[in-house]
Amino acid sequence: MTKGSNSMSSDFAKRDGVRSWGRTSNHSQHVARPRFRDELNGLIGDAEASSRLASGLRRSYGDSCLNSDGALIDMRGLDRLIAFDDRTGTLCAEAGASLSQILAFSAPRGWFLPTTPGTRFVTLGGAVANDVHGKNHHAAGSFGRHIESIGLLRSDGARRILSPTAEPDLFAATIGGLGLTGIIEWAELRLERIASAYLDVETIPYRCLAEFWALAEQSAENFEHTVAWIDCVSRGTKFGRGLFSRANWRADDALDAHDDRTWKSIPCDAPVFLLDRLAIAGFNELYYRKSCARRGLRRQHYASYFYPLDALRGWNRLYGRRGMFQYQCVIPRSEAREAIAILLDEITRSGQASFLAVLKTFGELASPGLLSFPRAGVTLALDFPNRGMDTLRLMSRLDAIVEEARGALYPAKDGRMTGKMFRHSFPRWREFVVHRDPAMSSDFWRRVSS
Ligand SMILES: Cc1cc2nc3c(=O)[nH]c(=O)nc-3n(C[C@H](O)[C@H](O)[C@H](O)COP(=O)(O)OP(=O)(O)OC[C@H]3O[C@@H](n4cnc5c(N)ncnc54)[C@H](O)[C@@H]3O)c2cc1C
Numbered sequence: 001m002t003k004g005s006n007s008m009s010s011d012f013a014k015r016d017g018v019r020s021w022g023r024t025s026n027h028s029q030h031v032a033r034p035r036f037r038d039e040l041n042g043l044i045g046d047a048e049a050s051s052r053l054a055s056g057l058r059r060s061y062g063d064s065c066l067n068s069d070g071a072l073i074d075m076r077g078l079d080r081l082i083a084f085d086d087r088t089g090t091l092c093a094e095a096g097a098s099l100s101q102i103l104a105f106s107a108p109r110g111w112f113l114p115t116t117p118g119t120r121f122v123t124l125g126g127a128v129a130n131d132v133h134g135k136n137h138h139a140a141g142s143f144g145r146h147i148e149s150i151g152l153l154r155s156d157g158a159r160r161i162l163s164p165t166a167e168p169d170l171f172a173a174t175i176g177g178l179g180l181t182g183i184i185e186w187a188e189l190r191l192e193r194i195a196s197a198y199l200d201v202e203t204i205p206y207r208c209l210a211e212f213w214a215l216a217e218q219s220a221e222n223f224e225h226t227v228a229w230i231d232c233v234s235r236g237t238k239f240g241r242g243l244f245s246r247a248n249w250r251a252d253d254a255l256d257a258h259d260d261r262t263w264k265s266i267p268c269d270a271p272v273f274l275l276d277r278l279a280i281a282g283f284n285e286l287y288y289r290k291s292c293a294r295r296g297l298r299r300q301h302y303a304s305y306f307y308p309l310d311a312l313r314g315w316n317r318l319y320g321r322r323g324m325f326q327y328q329c330v331i332p333r334s335e336a337r338e339a340i341a342i343l344l345d346e347i348t349r350s351g352q353a354s355f356l357a358v359l360k361t362f363g364e365l366a367s368p369g370l371l372s373f374p375r376a377g378v379t380l381a382l383d384f385p386n387r388g389m390d391t392l393r394l395m396s397r398l399d400a401i402v403e404e405a406r407g408a409l410y411p412a413k414d415g416r417m418t419g420k421m422f423r424h425s426f427p428r429w430r431e432f433v434v435h436r437d438p439a440m441s442s443d444f445w446r447r448v449s450s
Helices: 037-045 099-109 126-131 169-173 209-217 277-293 300-304 314-321 333-350 389-404 419-427 429-435 443-449
Strands: 013-018 027-032 050-053 071-076 081-085 092-095 146-155 161-164 184-191 198-206 225-230 242-249 298-301 323-333 356-364 376-383
Touching: 037 071, 037 146, 037 184, 037 277, 050 126, 050 225, 050 323, 081 099, 092 099, 126 184, 146 169, 161 169, 169 429, 184 376, 198 209, 209 242, 209 333, 242 277, 277 333, 298 300, 314 419, 323 333, 323 389, 333 419, 376 389, 389 419, 419 443
Parallel strands: 027 071, 050 071
Antiparallel strands: 013 027, 081 092, 092 184, 146 161, 146 184, 198 242, 198 298, 225 242, 225 356, 323 376, 356 376
């Protein structure tokens, strides 16, 4: 670490090895780590020499949370819970508070997040700025639908309070706005009532995509949470197989919160042979068979159901020193069956997919952000170990299929989409640009807007 350059205030220090979750790039960045909201004006206000970007826990996979030409304002120190109304479940917290912190407070009181991504190590600000989604999208929509108001600091020093009725246009630009409309200082979120910290979870193996579509259709009405693991390696008679999971909250009054001290750590980067095709195929086979044997209904705590990967701290190191790309797209319902089959064919033929692959239907509830990713249809998300040009070429081929099917890519997972693909994915980008704060930028934004 070295002190900041002359063009940057001394509140910023140059730090090496600032990475996002995919670990494909490793730049040094100027980073400030404020502890109090009062400090933010000074940090955003001297942005003439270089741009600023607020960052959270950097669980985004690519470059949307990096700003290597400018500076990052690391919001993790602003993590206070500010107010809670236990009649309505409305919680106000600083943007750096993590979902883990919020749950540790709210779950024992009988309140849960209205929707949650697959890790609890995400900040409130990051969840708003990507308008994240969860396994209950078909029932609850995206995270932004449950935000009552946002405190936003702009680089001109103005503190704006946004809601669906007060400054609705800037509110819509900030939900899913990738940190580009200013710094989210705090947000007010409506939590969901729960009568237990446990769910009844049913796992059902499916042998092909047709069985997946049937299960998804049957389950949407009676299950609050649905998601599927899909085998993206096997071909022939095993093509399109997977495990469908559906769950509802229990009502047994057992309201114990999760414990962040129970995790195990990955001590070093994994060796390359673990990522070769045969090893991954073997792992998929084992996982499928083991899960088939354990099919049926189980009582499961929310931590192991929603956040299985959080039990393994630093699991991204399993992808070795070169890191990994995640690819997540959504395909509109009318095109989904055909396009998902074509995507899966391309992926299985490439032999590049890893074990982690998810298929999930999104419901009809509209997302409130101008750049929100969730929309009615089906989303496929999977990891690719970084094999350089081979992987980039594969993802370009997938882009062409997604574009043809009028689908979209998710910026939170992306580190390489083109400007053309971005504009195709987010047709309201012109409306968004009007609200962008000129002092804010990111590596992602420079790429897609150039
Ligand atoms: C294991 C795993 C599972 C995941 N599962 C899901 C999933 O199921 N659904 C889903 O939607 N996503 C999922 N994600 C992605 C993750 O939820 C998002 O990338 C999330 O936005 C990360 O939040 P963060 O606090 O780490 O923010 P960062 O990654 O640090 O930043 C994300 C964006 O938020 C902006 N930002 C952060 N804080 C502020 C602030 N205070 N003010 C303004 N802008 C801010 C940043 O500028 C950046 O654009 C998953 C990620 C992982 C690692």
